[in-house]
Amino acid sequence: MCGIVGILGREPVAMRLVESLKRLEYRGYDSAGVAVLEHGRLKRVRAAGKLRNLVERLAREELTSTIGIGHTRWATHGGPSEANAHPHIAGRVAIVHNGIIENFSELRDELRRRGVEPESDTDTEIVAHLINLELTEGGTPKEAVLNVLERLHGAFAFAIIFEGEENLMIGARRGSPLAVGHGEGEMMLGSDAIALAPFTSRITYLEDGDVVFLTREGFEILDEERRHVIRPIQFTQAASLLVDKGGYRHFMAKEIHEQPDVIGHTMAEYLDFAEGRVRIPDMPVDLAALDRLTITACGTAFYAGLVGKYWLEQLARLPVEVDIASEFRYREAPLSEGGLSLVISQSGETADTLAALRYCKSMGQKVVAVVNVPESTIARESDVILRTMAGPEIGVASTKAFTCQLVVLAAFAIAVARARGAISAERETELVRAMQQLPRLVVKTLEHENQVAEVAQELARAQDILYLGRGINFPLALEGALKFKEISYIHAEGYAAGELKHGPIALIDEHMPVVVIAPRDRLFDKTVSNMEEVRARGARIVLITDEEGASEHGAKAFETITVPAAEPFISPMLYAIPVQLLAYHAAVFLGTDVDQPRNLAKSVTVE
Numbered sequence: 001m002c003g004i005v006g007i008l009g010r011e012p013v014a015m016r017l018v019e020s021l022k023r024l025e026y027r028g029y030d031s032a033g034v035a036v037l038e039h040g041r042l043k044r045v046r047a048a049g050k051l052r053n054l055v056e057r058l059a060r061e062e063l064t065s066t067i068g069i070g071h072t073r074w075a076t077h078g079g080p081s082e083a084n085a086h087p088h089i090a091g092r093v094a095i096v097h098n099g100i101i102e103n104f105s106e107l108r109d110e111l112r113r114r115g116v117e118p119e120s121d122t123d124t125e126i127v128a129h130l131i132n133l134e135l136t137e138g139g140t141p142k143e144a145v146l147n148v149l150e151r152l153h154g155a156f157a158f159a160i161i162f163e164g165e166e167n168l169m170i171g172a173r174r175g176s177p178l179a180v181g182h183g184e185g186e187m188m189l190g191s192d193a194i195a196l197a198p199f200t201s202r203i204t205y206l207e208d209g210d211v212v213f214l215t216r217e218g219f220e221i222l223d224e225e226r227r228h229v230i231r232p233i234q235f236t237q238a239a240s241l242l243v244d245k246g247g248y249r250h251f252m253a254k255e256i257h258e259q260p261d262v263i264g265h266t267m268a269e270y271l272d273f274a275e276g277r278v279r280i281p282d283m284p285v286d287l288a289a290l291d292r293l294t295i296t297a298c299g300t301a302f303y304a305g306l307v308g309k310y311w312l313e314q315l316a317r318l319p320v321e322v323d324i325a326s327e328f329r330y331r332e333a334p335l336s337e338g339g340l341s342l343v344i345s346q347s348g349e350t351a352d353t354l355a356a357l358r359y360c361k362s363m364g365q366k367v368v369a370v371v372n373v374p375e376s377t378i379a380r381e382s383d384v385i386l387r388t389m390a391g392p393e394i395g396v397a398s399t400k401a402f403t404c405q406l407v408v409l410a411a412f413a414i415a416v417a418r419a420r421g422a423i424s425a426e427r428e429t430e431l432v433r434a435m436q437q438l439p440r441l442v443v444k445t446l447e448h449e450n451q452v453a454e455v456a457q458e459l460a461r462a463q464d465i466l467y468l469g470r471g472i473n474f475p476l477a478l479e480g481a482l483k484f485k486e487i488s489y490i491h492a493e494g495y496a497a498g499e500l501k502h503g504p505i506a507l508i509d510e511h512m513p514v515v516v517i518a519p520r521d522r523l524f525d526k527t528v529s530n531m532e533e534v535r536a537r538g539a540r541i542v543l544i545t546d547e548e549g550a551s552e553h554g555a556k557a558f559e560t561i562t563v564p565a566a567e568p569f570i571s572p573m574l575y576a577i578p579v580q581l582l583a584y585h586a587a588v589f590l591g592t593d594v595d596q597p598r599n600l601a602k603s604v605t606v607e
């Protein structure tokens with residue numbers, strides 16, 4: 001996740017861009033830069049490291065331009081160097097970007113065939129060259145950008161300026177946030193309203209697929225069908241900008257929709273897309289010598305650990321035991337001196353998880369923590385931390401932290417599998433390439449939100465709901481039930497689909513909706529037979545599956561929610577989205593306090 005900003009102003013813009021970037025540093029800070037149109041020519045100043053390094057560089061320049069773009073970077077493609085820092089320039093085009101272009105290597109090969117050799121390792125520079133080539137072939141800036149956007153796969157937010165265009169800035173978003181700021185005779189672009197707060201409180205939030213053309217006098221937006229659209233101008237009070245809802249009604253909604261962005265940011269922490277490799281910090285034990293791994297956490301984090309178990313056992317052939325921290329801390333589990341335990345916690349302050357960590361340490365174990373707050377107590381008491389890069393999660397119901405925990409655990413499982421010689425380098429690259437598609441696939445999954453909201457309103461009328469899943473989707477059933485019950489206050493229970501006939505099927509009648517989580521994988525047919533068992537007893541079924549599963553068995557369901565077809569390895573991150581949306585929209589329909597549900601707290605720091 002990076003921070004981008006653009007100002008089409010009436011006064012010198014360079015230091016105003018820096019002021020915005022300071023507010024975006026939470027999004028990443030391994031390099032920064034600005035580009036302006038100085039006397040009609042593109043002028044760029046960049047610096048590796050903290051923003052203050054850029055400020056020092058700028059102090060040596062006399063920049064009077066009133067149009068510019070800026071960027072603070074968290075490296076995704078290419079190391080955190082000045083050469084890879086944004087803005088990137090190609091001919092008449094300067095661009096800043098937040099996101100991941102999946103098909104950048106094919107596009108880079110095309111550029112080379114057309115005689116263009118990129119200077120940096122970044123996917124962003126490839127986009128600048130493609131736009132510039134369109135310009136050299138006679139296209140207008142608007143035509144050039146629209147043509148190139150059609151060719152990009154992945155998630156992005158762009159701000160683009162052009163040599164020779166003193167009164168034009170173009171922005172585009174797909175999966176990464178982008179907002180338009182309305183000033184007095186000036187216009188801006190920013191990753192969020194926080195970045196634009198120094199200049200305006202009048203914000204227009206762009207939607208996925210939007211392209212916006214700014215002049216100082218106004219703006220024009222085309223949607224993903226390239227139709228002219230009007231998006232509302234909203235007033236964001238400066239005080240609320242510290243934790244801005246980003247135009248959403250609830251933090252939970254914003255955080256659900258941030259997932260393409262923060263999943264990409266978390267992947268960038270552990271996946272080398274250029275090489276197709278996983279890069280995790282050095283572990284405190286020899287992973288190849290491990291004979292077991294203990295995972296412990298609470299709530300949603302515990303369910304993430306259960307998903308991790310499937311990956312670690314199936315990929316790395318490593319026996320894994322996952323336990324609820326409040327039980328584990330008193331179970332007196334026998335743990336071997338020098339062994340490895342892993343704890344998972346969004347807040348890093350959950351008392352039971354902290355106590356479990358301390359028990360592991362007392363048994364001589366090394367501890368790795370998957371945390372979202374790197375300065376938290378659990379992070380400080382662990383030997384190694386694997387950060388989720390979800391950003392602040394305000395909604396009590398955990399959403400983006402969960403999918404980011406899954407990304408970290410998936411990367412960790414691949415790394416452990418490689419260390420143990422359980423998978424080849426080729427299989428590692430296949431899995432990395434599968435993960436690389438996540439931002440785009442999550443965007444596609446979110447496109448079904450309106451249908452999911454209608455299904456949620458049906459479920460909101462039930463007294464009890466059953467969630468079913470098999471294999472790696474069983475923890476997703478548990479997570480879906482937790483999401484639903486904790487914000488709608490309706491009793492919901494997750495069950496292994498195969499367990500139904502061992503008791504729970506006695507609950508089934510026409511009043512009991514059943515949510516079945518079943519991608520068309522090797523266990524699909526077995527889950528379908530479970531679905532038939534409950535359908536025969538009158539249950540209304542909500543089937544969450546992919547297009548193939550829907551075409552085969554969707555007709556048997558009361559409702560079918562489709563998720564894009566994907567490599568089974570990454571299905572947990574995708575199937576988390578519909579169950580989050582079901583819970584959210586049911587709660588909204590019922591009028592409960594979505595962000596602060598009754599009896600709960602964001603971090604349970606007491607036993």
Ligand code: AGP
Nearest residue numbers: 299300301345346347350397398
């Ligand atoms: C999840 O939606 C809940 N808010 C809760 O189960 C949470 O996951 C649990 O309390 C663990 O919190 P942590 O990740 O901060 O340790």
